Amino acid sequence: MIPRSGDVLVVDSQASVQFAGSRQLVFRVIFVRKWTTYDGWLWLHGYVLDGAGNACERREIFVRHEGLRLLQPRPGGPTGRNRKAK
Template identity: 60%
Template sequence: MLPRSGDVLHVTRAASVQFLRPIMFRVIRVLDWPTYDGWLWLDGYELNAAGDAVNRRSIFVQQEGLRQVQAAPVPRQHTVRTARRPIARTPVRVG
């Protein structure tokens, strides 16, 4: 599963040895930088216990070691908008 923008991930030592202390991470995007097979560069935010962004980070992790906590919201379908009629304008009265 390739992470998507908006996904919240639990990143542990299984993803990379640099995460001795696991973090929660909200993905902004998967960077298309060259990597080893099975590894990813992710750009996003480290989250605190309340789910608030505390640090913007780019992390290098193994895709197999990531655990998805919350999926990104499903994009809304575009609604068809009808054309708006212009309002009727009357001459301006002066004086």
């Protein structure tokens, strides 16, 4: 999964060993750097969220995109498109 601005992610050992165990984060993405990195890795800028969902720290993290999990669905459903109710 390649995250987008506004996505709320679980960042744990699946994304990088530095986030194993108690160092796991809930992270709201501000933007993804367009830098060339190791294959399958990317730089994210965003906010660490506390237990109430409030931003408590701004961070830049280097993670495996395949290890990221979407915690909160994107607005408009899984595709990110707004759909009209029938």
